[in-house]
Amino acid sequence: MLWGVAFFGSIYLTFGAINWLLTHKLLPALGIGRRLDPRPVRPEQLRREIGQSAVSVAVFGLGMVFPWGFLQLGWARLDGAAGGLQIALEILALAVWNDVHFWLNHRLLHTRLLRRFHGPHHRSTVTTPFATYSFHPLEALLLGNVILPPMLVHDFSFWALASVPLFSLFFNNVGHSNYDFFPAVSYNHWFAASRRHHLHHACHSGNYGFQFTFMDRLFRTRIAADAAEPQLRAYREKEKSHGAPA
Numbered sequence: 001m002l003w004g005v006a007f008f009g010s011i012y013l014t015f016g017a018i019n020w021l022l023t024h025k026l027l028p029a030l031g032i033g034r035r036l037d038p039r040p041v042r043p044e045q046l047r048r049e050i051g052q053s054a055v056s057v058a059v060f061g062l063g064m065v066f067p068w069g070f071l072q073l074g075w076a077r078l079d080g081a082a083g084g085l086q087i088a089l090e091i092l093a094l095a096v097w098n099d100v101h102f103w104l105n106h107r108l109l110h111t112r113l114l115r116r117f118h119g120p121h122h123r124s125t126v127t128t129p130f131a132t133y134s135f136h137p138l139e140a141l142l143l144g145n146v147i148l149p150p151m152l153v154h155d156f157s158f159w160a161l162a163s164v165p166l167f168s169l170f171f172n173n174v175g176h177s178n179y180d181f182f183p184a185v186s187y188n189h190w191f192a193a194s195r196r197h198h199l200h201h202a203c204h205s206g207n208y209g210f211q212f213t214f215m216d217r218l219f220r221t222r223i224a225a226d227a228a229e230p231q232l233r234a235y236r237e238k239e240k241s242h243g244a245p246a
Contacts, residue, residue, distance in 0.1 A: 005061030008165065012057055012133050015173045019129035023179040033181045036198040037126045037228070039235050045123075046130055052120055053133035059140040060133075060165070067161070070151055082157035090160035091167075096212075098146055098168055103215035105142045106208040114138075127176040127201050132169060171211040187225040188213060195225070202228035 027033050070076040082090070109118035117136040124131040135143070147164050150156065174181070175197035182191040193211050200207040206223035209216045216222045 001062045001064050003061075004064035005058055008057045008060040008133075009054075011166065011169055012053060015169055016129040016132065019173050019177050023129070023177050027179070027181075033179055034183055036178050036180055036195060037202060037232065039126050039232075041126050041128055045126075046128060049124060049128060049130040049134040052135060053130060055137055056133040056135045056140040056144075059137055060144045063141070063144045066145070067147060067151060070148070076151035077155045078161075079155040079157050082160070087157050087160050090154075090156050091163050094147070094150060094156075094160060094164050095167060097150055098164060099210045099212045099215060101146045101149075102143065102210040103208050103219075105139075107219075107221070109139060109142070110205065110208065122201065122204055124176075125201055127178045127198060129173050129177055131176045132172045168210075175211070196223070199223045199225075199227050202231065 023033075023035070028035075067076070071078065079086075108114055117138045120136045121131070121134055121139065124134060133140070146168070147161055151161070171193065175193050177194050178198060180192070180195055182189070185191045187195060190212060196207045196209070196213070196216075200223065203223055206221050206227075207216060208221050213222070
């Protein structure tokens with residue numbers, strides 16, 4: 001469990017710092033991509049996000065007792081003989097499952113029953129990379145159990161299971177970056193995930209998916225690409241009236 005806390009904490013800080021450097025310094029200087037929401041982020045937001053994320057890191061790390069317990073009880077096993085192709089296919093299957101799992105839990109968190117537990121995450125209307133783990137502990141518990149159901153039905157390799165928090169955090173970090181890395185691609189493209197999640201935070205509904213779009217397409221929960229334009233236009237006009245650049 002202590003190793004789990006150290007692992008989740010290190011990848012959260014590393015991915016967040018790299019993303020912040022890229023989206024606030026390097027990419028704008030190179031003229032690559034664009035910021036999505038021009039509204040400022042207050043310093044207290046970053047402190048709150050990092051504080052809430054520290055609790056989530058503890059939940060994720062301590063929660064490693066559950067997959068470990070599955071292995072100890074014989075409910076699950078690791079396949080130590082898995083070859084490269086099998087590992088690649090397992091990672092692909094887990095990536096798809098991760099999106100299904102995220103959509104189901106995220107949609108549940110937007111119901112009247114659990115909405116109040118999702119509220120702390122949505123305090124970040126303008127997202128940052130450090131909002132990635134900024135959850136209520138209950139939300140962290142729901143999202144952190146993603147590998148448990150698959151472990152009960154298949155003997156995965158260690159490397160496939162270990163990849164889940166890595167690609168999950170990477171996709172989540174990109175989604176919360178408030179930066180459009182590929183402005184040329186369509187809103188429907190996998191590479192437009194940051195645009196879609198930016199709209200989820202700006203509009204507080206719809207776009208419940210993770211990196212892919214198939215769950216929102218299936219359940220018709222997609223947000224229109226211009227849904228946040230009225231509030232962004234209002235901000236730009238307000239800034240213009242005060243003589244500040246938008």
